Amino acid sequence: NAGVTQTPKFRVLKTGQSMTLLCAQDMNHEYMYWYRQDPGMGLRLIHYSVGEGTTAKGEVPDGYNVSRLKKQNFLLGLESAAPSQTSVYFCASSYPPDRKFNQPQHFGDGTRLSIL
Amino acid sequence: GESVGLHLPTLSVQEGDNSIINCAYSNSASDYFIWYKQESGKGPQFIIDIRSNMDKRQGQRVTVLLNKTVKHLSLQIAATQPGDSAVYFCAEISGGSYIPTFGRGTSLIVHP
Numbered sequence: 001n002a003g004v005t006q007t008p009k010f011r012v013l014k015t016g017q018s019m020t021l022l023c024a025q026d027m028n029h030e031y032m033y034w035y036r037q038d039p040g041m042g043l044r045l046i047h048y049s050v051g052e053g054t055t056a057k058g059e060v061p062d063g064y065n066v067s068r069l070k071k072q073n074f075l076l077g078l079e080s081a082a083p084s085q086t087s088v089y090f091c092a093s094s095y096p097p098d099r100k101f102n103q104p105q106h107f108g109d110g111t112r113l114s115i116l
Numbered sequence: 117g118e119s120v121g122l123h124l125p126t127l128s129v130q131e132g133d134n135s136i137i138n139c140a141y142s143n144s145a146s147d148y149f150i151w152y153k154q155e156s157g158k159g160p161q162f163i164i165d166i167r168s169n170m171d172k173r174q175g176q177r178v179t180v181l182l183n184k185t186v187k188h189l190s191l192q193i194a195a196t197q198p199g200d201s202a203v204y205f206c207a208e209i210s211g212g213s214y215i216p217t218f219g220r221g222t223s224l225i226v227h228p
Contacts, residue, residue: 042220092159104162
């Protein structure tokens with residue numbers, strides 16, 4: 001059982017280049033999330049999805065786009081990379097709340113992205 | 117506690133000691149709390165959770181305590197081992213939301 005898998009694990013981009021980060025989960029989770037983690041800061045939510053075909057903005061959505069064409073995949077795109085987007089990106093997934101209670105998120109091991 | 121600048125609060129313990137990591141949460145409406153462990157180069161890993169209708173929950177070598185009066189959460193690790201060295205952070209979710217708010221974390225260093 002792979003859980004949450006992120007590809008690539010590392011990437012270096014030049015300013016202005018574009019790329020897509022892929023997240024795949026095999027737990028049949030409805031909810032998926034993209035976070036960024038910067039030194040000394042907690043996880044900040046970029047975008048999330050509560051189901052196939054739906055997406056919503058999080059705390060820091062600017063400069064990013066997402067798509068959820070299949071339930072198991074959640075893609076994060078950078079159209080024109082900027083040095084400020086240098087970060088570690090984490091994808092997570094979870095079940096929807098059960099009987100009004102939330103469920104824990106399961107995380108991938110991250111994509112380390114450097115923008116030069 | 118909260119981090120200052122780029123530095124996380126750090127807790128250093130000796131192997132075999134018990135560790136207590138604290139977290140102050142901000143939203144009195146939060147009703148679900150989670151502790152995560154993040155090892156270097158890895159993603160956060162779920163440790164234990166607790167709902168607001170409880171004040172204590174135990175797992176294997178870990179106990180989470182919730183004090184809603186002062187909005188405080190703690191993670192106790194019994195007989196700490198070198199493999200417990202990691203960053204630990206708490207997350208809170210308020211009722212009706214499924215978006216957690218994460219703390220900045222505490223770095224636990226276990227000395228053999």
